[in-house]
Amino acid sequence: MTNTSAQEIAAAESGNREFLVFSLGDEEYAIDILKVQEIRGYDNVTRIANAPDFIKGVANLRGVIVPIVDLRIKFRLSSAEYDAQTVVIVVNIAERVVGMVVDRVSDVMTLSGEQIKAAPEFGVGLPLAYIEGLGNLGERMLVLVDIEKLLTSEEMALVDKAEENQQ
């Protein structure tokens, strides 16, 4: 986890990076595969009182208590339904483990440097600040998400702000 930056640099030098592709509603998104710990089903989530609606609660991941967020609710991307296909991508960010609910995980893609384009100023569901770029795959377009920035952001309310810790 801590050496991801080194790996990223190495990957950037070779020009190829691997991404996990998943979908939220009709859009296809992708995150750096190095941040992904595992993929699991959605079950046994304990609700947390007085938390924002997109925080579904916490789940037990082999003894580790992991918060589960639903990006579909947070960014109003699709109706949040939970069925056999609903999956949780468990990611490792900033020394934390977080699960995020997505509609479907499709595949793992390797993108070269030329295939990654800067994100234009248009609505793709997620705020622009959390988008690294767009992946061009012929007729398919992937929105590359900076998952670390997104999940540690204040609006996700997953991390205590420093001053709250003081009290």
Add this chain to the structure above:
Amino acid sequence: MDITEFYDTFFEEAGELLAEMETHLLELDVDAPDPEQLNAIFRAAHSIKGGAGTFGFEALQRTTHLLENLLDYTRRGELALRRDIVDTFLEAKDMLNDQLEAYRSGSEPDPEALERICQTLQQLALEEIGEVADVNGAAPKPAAVEAVPKPAAGEAGQPQSDGAGGGYRVVFLNVAEKDRQLLIEELGNLGDIKGQSGGAERYEVTLSTSLSADDIEAVMCFIAEPEQLEISPLAQAGAAADTGNAGQATAGTAEEKSSEKVEEKKAASPKTSKPGRSAAAKGAGGGESTSIRVPVTKVDQIINLVGELIITQSMLNQVASEAGDQVHGKLEHGLNLLARTARDLQEAVMSVRMVPMDYVFSRFPRLVRDLAGKLDKEVELVTEGRSTELDKGLTERIIDPLTHLVRNSLDHGIESPERREAAGKPRCGRLTLSATHQGGNILIEVSDDGAGLNRDKILAKARSNGLPVTDNMPDDEVWQLIFAPGFSTAEEVSDVSGRGVGMDVVKRNIQSMGGHVDILSQPGQGTTIRIVLPLTLAILDGMLIRVGDETFILPISGVIESLQPQKEDLYPRTGGDLLLKVREDYLPVVAVHRVMDVRGAVEDPTAAIAVIVQGKGRRYALQVDELVGQQQVVVKNLETNYRRVPGVSAATILGDGSVALILDIADLHRLSQSIKENPIFGAHEAARSRQEAETV
């Protein structure tokens, strides 16, 4: 074990306190400062001063003392805050940081900077209050090096030879006659004195004992300076000369680098000693071969995994019991075996986290000695139950409260020798620290044979502080008054105690560890303060409750009783409050489903269960749907991957693998208050409950 082992802890704590102080200072509204914040800043300074005093960090103590004086004036409203005063405070805080860093790296802080900041603070005191701050408040203390009771290499050669001869040659260099007698007397208590000879310059004692050199030295260093002692095993008289020389050689450098000495001491020999962390087992006496030092994180990881194992095991059991008769006999037998082994394993692993109370108690001889000297009192410290074990995490947190209590006992409890004689007591007062196990709790007592608490004085002070008291209150309740914030019956503020911080902090700290404090006091015979703590925070006795279709856990330690409320005992109040009459008391009812926002719960209190709980000294009733049962649960931190959740202290994993939240009894009440501040209750109601929240 010696005091330098705790330097790291102190540096860490002090660092945190300074950071906290800064945050509060920065947030402080100069025109209308929040009293709670002023108190917090003051407490931080006070705590650092206390620690600095214990460890003999003179510059740090002197600066904090001056700062604390000023803060005390601000706290009492006698010094109006201005921007530039806050700036000066911040400057002082930065200076404290520098001093701390200096001590941490093993050097003395810059004396010029120290003079400068002391001048600034004194100047401020002079201008604003018109009095000269007590420059000498922090009486000159022996320099930090003295806290290191031995030349590093003197001991370093010993671990191999400890078992060999079973005896030592103890040499006193330039020890005064009076002290020498004391030393010999002490040695006599430690083993058999085989022979003694010599003069004032060099006096040799041959001692036969099963104790290690470390132990002998630990006793000796209360009387003599480490440089005055040479302890060498008898079997290796030749080698002793070498180590002695090495000791001399390193003593010079080691004195400047006290923090490194700790490390050196742990190294196996002078040659391998190096600054930085040494992996060698701590303590001499052949400890290397029988113990290993492991980072706490590794132990916690094992505890985590064992917790998982237990959960898996209970899942298997559940499956087996559901399958009923179809379960094969052998499988059932295997499951039973697994259950037993898993529990044993859990117990064994938990015991790894346990450390003896010696870790805590060994801090006090120095403190008591210094304090007694400062106060001109004669005090003998007795410790009992040093081997009683307590969770490592708790031992660290109990040190501060105990330090406060010991200081209080010495300052207020034990009388001066003259007064003791007049009362027909021995001149030398006796302070006892003891620890014993009692069920799943540890009982720690600080008792003195001093004057006891003064009932009339406490009552008078309580009255002048505006606390509700009556003359015929039972003793217990009177004693509890001293835990009120800002309470001190000391006539004058001293360097030691008497500012009225402390006892409230002591109580709060202990409650936050899930424990409580009792006081027993007899006029003229002394005071005993009894702290009851759970043995560990990693496992908790929980009561499972159901609300709607959610399961929560209440710590049993906070539960007093449960009952089904009757209609005639319920008193609804305007604004949605509900009171429940339990015998003579009217307790507010907090409905868990409302605070934790659970749907589908039982709304009618008479159809629900009321669990009477106590948190932060306040009793109230929790309305729940059903009591499910009692169970030991493994406590899991929610903040590792998520954040603090109001009303919840931690989480755990139930037998079915799902997560259940452990409710924070003290915080639930606060939460229910703040939920009531919701605008639908109107501005009046909001103001009222806010007011109530403030008086909590």
